[in-house]
Amino acid sequence: MRTGTAKVKPTKKAVRESISMGMLAIPGIALLILFNYVPMFGIVIAFKDFKPLKGIWGSAWCGLDNFEFFFTSADAVRTIRNTMCYNIAWLFIGTIASVGLALMFYSVKNRRALKTYNTIILMPKFLSTVILAFLAEIFLNYRFGYINQILNNCGLNPVDWYMKAGAWPFILTIVKVWATVGVGSMIYYACLMSLDEGLLEAAKLDGANKVQQIWHVMIPHLIPVIIIQNILNIGHLFNGDFGLFYQVPQNIGALYPTTDIINTYTFRALQEGNLARSAAVGLAQSAAGFVTVLVTNRIVKKVSPENSLF
C-alpha cells in the first residue's frame, strides 16, 4: 500500500461496471494465459537433461549445461554475430532507403503515378517468404538464373550462389530492402504529409533549391521519427527475421557461416529433437531481448515520452 495517497475505495457502481467490462476481456485473458504465460513455466526445460519419455518434470536437472554447450560452441559466436551485425547494418541501410523513398514519394506531383508506384513497391509485404525465396532464386539459380546468364554473356564463369557464403550478406540485404522498404517508407511519408507547406514556401522564397529544402526543412522534420523508430528497433537487436533467414538461403548448410542466426539455430535444434538446448538458447535470447527492450524504452521515454511503449 502506497503511503501519502489514500487509496480511494471504488464505489459499488464502479465495481459493477468493471465486472461487466471485465467479462468482455475474459476470452482474451484466457488465451493470453494459456498461450503466453503457461509456456513460461516450460522454460525450466532449459535447465534439464531432457528425456522425452520422462517428460519435463521427470527429467534430471543439469544446471547450466545446456547454456554452456551453446555458449562454448563455435555456433554461438557465429549466430550471435550474424544476428547483431545484420540487425545493426539493416537499421542504417533500412532507414536511409526508407527515408529516401519517402522523400521521393513526397516529390511526385502526379497523384495517379504516386499511387501506382506505392502499390507496386508495397507488393512484397503480401508475399510469403516461401515465394520471396523463389523470386530470389530466379536471379541466383546456377543454371538458369539471371545473374549467371549475365555472367555467361560477359564471358565469365557462372557462380553457384547457393554454395558461396561470402555473397550472402549482400544478397540478404538486397532481398530485405526490396521486401521491406515500401512498408518502411510509409511512416516517414505519413510524417512528411504533416509538414507545414508554409515552411517549404518560405524556404523557396529565400532561394533554397530542392536539395537545400530537403536537407534543411524535410530532414529536420523527420529526425524525431527516425530516432524513435531506430531506438525501438534496437530493442530487437537479438531477434532476427526468421522467415527471411530460413527461407531465402534455403537452409543450406554451406551458407550457415553468413546466414545462420539465433532464430534459425533454435529452430533447427528443435527440429533435430534437441529440445533442451534449443530452449536454453531461446531463453538466453528472450532474456537479452527483455533487457534491450527495457533499456531502449527508457531512452525513448526520455527523448519523446509519447512514443514509449510503456
Next chain:
Amino acid sequence: MKKRKKLGQYILNAVFIAIVFAYLMPVITLISCSLTDETTLLQNGYNLVPSKFSLEAYTLALRRPMQMIRAYGVTIFFTAASTLLSTLVVALLAYPLSRPNFIWKRQLNFLVYFTMLFSGGMVPMYLLITNVLHINNTIMVYILPGLVSAYNVMIVRTCYRGIPDELIESAKIDGAKELYICFKIVIPLSKASIASVAFLFMVEKWNDWMTSTLYIRDQNLYSLQYLVQRLLREVNMLKNYAGAGVLTAGETIPAETLRFAMALIAAGPVLVIFPFFQKYFTKGMTLGGVKG
C-alpha cells in the same frame, strides 16, 4: 524555372519506373516461365518473355489437383476462422483497457504488455501444443495459438481512446450500460481501424508455413505455403505430386516450368487482390501510435 521543374519531375518518374521495374520483373518472370515449355526454358534459362508459349506446366499441375485444392481449403479455412476469432477477442479485450473507469486497468495492462517483453520461446510452446493440448496435426494448431497479439490490442485500444469522451458520457447519462456503449458506440466507430488490424492479421495467416513445418505430419493438413515450399525445394515431392500414376511411359516431368506454375498458383490470388485492399493496409501500417 518552370521548365527545370518539369525536367525534375521527368527524372523522378524515370527513377521510379526503374524501381517499379525491379519489383515487377521477378513477378513477370514467374508468369512467363510458367507459360513456356520445358525444353525452351532449359535452353534459354529464365526469361521475361516466353519465346515459346505452352500450358504444359499447368496441365500437369492441374491434372491431379486434389492435394493443391486441399491445401487451399485448409488455408482458407484457418485464415478465415483465426482472423474472425482474433478480431473479436482483440476488439473485446481492448475495450476495458481503453476505459478510465475500469478499476483493474493496471493489472490487465500489465498482463497484456508483459507478453510483448518476454516469451517462453519456441520450445515451451512446442511442448504445450504437442504434449499438453495435443493439437498438433489438427487444424486447431493453425487457429488457436497467437490469436491475441498484444501489439494489435494496443493499436485497437488507442483507437478506442480517440473517441470523444463527451459521446460516451452523454450515452451514460441517457442510461446506457458499458456493454451497450462497447457494442453500439465504440466498436462501430472504430470499424475502419479494426478492419486494418484484421487485414494485416489475415495476410500473415495466409502466408503461414512455419506452423506446418513444426506441427503437421498429415499431408492433407498442409498449409498452402508449406506445400508449395516443399514442391519448390524437393524434386521428389514434385515428381510425386505430378508423376505417380498419371505419366505415360517415356514422359518426363517438366520440373522447372512446373515449379513456376506452382509458385504462381500459390502467389497468384494474393497478387491479384492486394491492390484492392491497399487502403486498409496503408491505414494499418500507420496506426502504430502505441502507448501505455
